[in-house]
Amino acid sequence: MSLTVVGSIAYDAVSTPSGVRERMLGGAATHFALAASFFDEVRVIGPVGEDFDGASWETLRTRGTITDDVELVAGGRTFFWKGEYHDNLNSRETHVTELNVFEHFEPKLSELSRACDVLFLANIQPDLQRSVREQCADARFVAMDSMDLWINIARDALIETIRGVDCLILNDEELEMLAEKPSFVSAAREILSWGPSAVVAKQGKYGAALFTADGYFALPAYPLEDVVDPTGAGDSFAGGFVGYVAAHPEREIDHDLLVRAMVYGTALASYNVEAFGTERVVALTPGEVTGRVDELQRMTTFAHEPIALRG
């Protein structure tokens, strides 16, 4: 078993109705690794600058995540993002994006990272994603994320990358944009015809839906009274989802396995948003994860008692 992720490692400045953080560890690869490390040993690929501090290295290595392939760029500064959430967290405004060491990032994978069993391509430029995917030729499950930016400026490259993976995990509105379809249902089914065997539509506070050739599964989000910081929720979801697959190396990756993976992804994402940045998932315990999975099951299960309907 081994799980490799390539993606951003960042410092974030975030303002939400719950408060403000001027500089905290973030980035897609970070949030993914923190969630996935409950399931498997994770190897992180991504660049950081000389400002990347000891506490951040320590957080990144939570639950044994391996950072040997994290590239420390001499003279560089770590990717920085500053954003603000408005309107009950329904909209997000970016104030600052400093790519820094990410601007000229070319993923370099060690032999151990290339030999991964499962690979996650977090949201980076689609050609870079594809080059990493090709280096990990033996991976038995490859999943990827993306974003509206790449749909707008690199759609063909993105589609080419999607053709080479097993699973696309994307926001529902981005699925519609990408497939040019009026619903995430028709969009996901269109994208299945491009090559992936699974498509996950992320729906934010509403939950997530899974499409495979064998069926459909949807799971509502865990009901939280207060979301403190939504940043990284999608990457935590992916970490739980892909991590669960990685934890089952003997099992066929079929619809039923991905269904259960969805539940762990949902549980991890729900914890992520309970505090700023990585604060909650760093401190999370295995018992809390399985406890929330049990709760999700209770909250979504119903008995179907037959009833005579009037005709």
Add this chain to the structure above:
Amino acid sequence: MSLTVVGSIAYDAVSTPSGVRERMLGGAATHFALAASFFDEVRVIGPVGEDFDGASWETLRTRGTITDDVELVAGGRTFFWKGEYHDNLNSRETHVTELNVFEHFEPKLSELSRACDVLFLANIQPDLQRSVREQCADARFVAMDSMDLWINIARDALIETIRGVDCLILNDEELEMLAEKPSFVSAAREILSWGPSAVVAKQGKYGAALFTADGYFALPAYPLEDVVDPTGAGDSFAGGFVGYVAAHPEREIDHDLLVRAMVYGTALASYNVEAFGTERVVALTPGEVTGRVDELQRMTTFAHEPIALRG
């Protein structure tokens, strides 16, 4: 068993990406009755004008719905609404609202309508809703809908009406507006403290969530590739939901019963949006309803297999 609904009976002109209808039967009470009539005998209270034609009467009476208390206003015209859906049905624009006979509507209930076991107050002015609720003193379950308009211009009257019912069914964003809370979860829990024993948050294409003192249940919407016309989906949901309760006069109205009611509401709403106006639900069969309930169960059920997580 008897189920009374008070609400609008209308002619709608609707434009969606799927097509246009210049004049078709609509209105909250109409859509509610068509769905609820699968479960119980429905009595409709609402006004129509002299333009209300024979085919509309016939549709309203589908599956035995009783229209004795539908008030035919001499010299009046039926409520008319013209609207257009944009942007993959995510936004709706009203072009024309002619209240007509609805402007001076005062609900008049016959003895049989007042003696109902279950009552649904569709979206009308909150003081009118309360007067009907008070006339149906023996109803063992009273549910209601409302809309942003009344939250804005009659909030105190609306809250007073909510205090007197068992269940509020409202769009999730309207729940947040009404309770002045940042999430539908905190909003629903606040509203439970006002008096109702159940709150349902409608989430459009994402599904619906149920809050009671005894728990939480959420159900994703049925996955449709193409939604033809969303008009009346919420009322069809309410018809299935409240109808299911009405069909169980011997049963305690507890969390489990309302959970199953949610599934029937979801099934009915999903059929409603497959065609314009009432076209699909008029032609629906009991077998199609239970078939979709079975499908919803398959699409939301998962086995929770224990897994050893890394600590």
